[in-house]
Amino acid sequence: DAKTTQPNSMESNEEEPVHLPCNHSTIxxxxxxxxxxxxxxxxxxxxxxxxxxxxxxxxxSLAIAEDRKSSTLILHRATLRDAAVYYCILHDxxxxxxxxxxxxx
Amino acid sequence: DVKVTQSSRYLVKRTGEKxxxxxxxxxxxxxxxxxxxxxxxxxxLIYFSYDVKMKEKGDIPEGYSVSRExxxxxxxxxxxxxxxxxxxxxxxxxxxxxxxTQYFGPGTRLLVL
Numbered sequence: 001d002a003k004t005t006q007p008n009s010m011e012s013n014e015e016e017p018v019h020l021p022c023n024h025s026t027i028x029x030x031x032x033x034x035x036x037x038x039x040x041x042x043x044x045x046x047x048x049x050x051x052x053x054x055x056x057x058x059x060x061s062l063a064i065a066e067d068r069k070s071s072t073l074i075l076h077r078a079t080l081r082d083a084a085v086y087y088c089i090l091h092d093x094x095x096x097x098x099x100x101x102x103x104x105x
Numbered sequence: 106d107v108k109v110t111q112s113s114r115y116l117v118k119r120t121g122e123k124x125x126x127x128x129x130x131x132x133x134x135x136x137x138x139x140x141x142x143x144x145x146x147x148x149x150l151i152y153f154s155y156d157v158k159m160k161e162k163g164d165i166p167e168g169y170s171v172s173r174e175x176x177x178x179x180x181x182x183x184x185x186x187x188x189x190x191x192x193x194x195x196x197x198x199x200x201x202x203x204x205x206t207q208y209f210g211p212g213t214r215l216l217v218l
Contacts, residue, residue, distance in 0.1 A: 034206065036207075042211060042212070043109075043195050043197070043209030043210050043211050043212050044148070044195070044197075044207075044209050045209065046206045046207070046208070049206065087147070087148075093138070093150070093207060094150065094164070095140070095147045095148035095149075096147045097145060097146065097147040098147060
């Protein structure tokens with residue numbers, strides 16, 4: 001099964017952009033890349049997904065490498081409410097430990 | 106908006122008890138999932154279901170069973186609870202096949218004494 005790799009933790013300052021990386025070197029050609037986040041004491045929530053092209057929505061942007069072996073979730077201006085664990089997953093919906101994002105005021 | 110509800114936010118049970126965790130979704134989703142979440146291990150898939158009366162084992166099914174008698178309801182059963190089943194349990198649902206966006210419930214934090 002395809003597997004994703006993310007850093008365990010990252011820090012950001014409030015109102016600065018954040019780039020959260022994910023490696024998925026064994027991704028298949030039809031695999032969508034999904035990003036979820038989990039706020040404290042809540043279940044994960046959908047953030048964004050994409051296949052080949054970069055994607056934007058009201059929450060974030062997703063930049064997908066040309067070879068699709070990596071992707072980056074971009075939060076354009078981090079707020080304190082963006083502090084969460086961010087998960088990058090593929091079609092098998094296997095969640096790893098994700099990246100814990102800390103946002104400093 | 107999709108709503109996934111779980112019967113309890115917190116539950117305390119004794120070793121050996123039979124435990125039922127209920128999950129209901131209101132969007133007519135075909136797929137439903139049960140995960141457990143432990144510190145440092147992320148979410149691990151226990152069981153999932155693609156249709157009524159259908160179930161598939163996930164990565165850690167041992168000690169659990171599931172029931173899906175109606176499309177909107179997916180139950181996780183701990184036949185004889187043990188202390189190593191103390192965890193956060195998360196239910197999710199999605200449309201269609203694997204790969205569709207999942208919608209999660211708030212979770213049930215289970216403590217087995």
